[in-house]
Amino acid sequence: MKESTLCPKFEKGMQLLGKRWTGLILYQLLSGPQRFCALEGALPVSGRLLSERLKDLEKEGLVHRQVFTDSAPVRVEYSLTEMGKALTPVLKGIETWSQSWIELNADEMANDSEE
């Protein structure tokens, strides 16, 4: 792999956000702490990958994982840390940009209304 002239921090940040599902997971967590199954239900990502991404995000300090042993089945809640919350304007920015510029083609429209 080659070397780049980019700032390594920016490069690492991009590498994080530029991983499949990361952005959507963080966006989903913007609305508040959520359980594993809630995230799994809200996003078209498999449990395997969701688990992997959440582990990464926790390690990088964007997401906090809290286990509740008291309640009935062990409940696990994921929430954004300060670092994660600091991404809010970026995620909202992407949302706005998408609304303004993205167009869906026939396939995508179809995909969205069925199956």
Place this chain on the structure above:
Amino acid sequence: MKESTLCPKFEKGMQLLGKRWTGLILYQLLSGPQRFCALEGALPVSGRLLSERLKDLEKEGLVHRQVFTDSAPVRVEYSLTEMGKALTPVLKGIETWSQSWIELNADEMANDSEE
């Protein structure tokens, strides 16, 4: 693949930016139109992937490709379209966020100074 409750436009936007190298390529193009080899030199991405990504970005309308047949060896310049330029605040936002929050570990520091 499951269905999501997300806005399909946002989902598609995220899918675009959440592809490896896309963000860095767009960021690199913020500084003005650039040739294939310039991008290849500036980013740690291989020609194969760069070509693939640029083709995607062109198809999605973020990037414009212009060929100059007049000059010596065929020159190809890539530049941001309006749609691409509209991402400026997002990309800058990620840059700022990275500067503030990302920490590099020993490996990454080492990787950056040699090889």
Place this chain on the structure above:
DNA sequence: GTAACAAAGTTACTTTTCGTTAGTAAGTAT
């Protein structure tokens, strides 16, 4: 008490995408 169910994963396996190395086509320089 045991069969069935749920949450939060993990394992095993297949398909896609990546990364690396070579090679191509058109043109230039020597």
Place this chain on the structure above:
DNA sequence: ATACTTACTAACGAAAAGTAACTTTGTTAC
């Protein structure tokens, strides 16, 4: 004619993603 440049493309092994089945701990249903 040979070597060199730009902008790619092809081929192939390696890494990541997708899918389905399984595990663990506890719960409720009968």
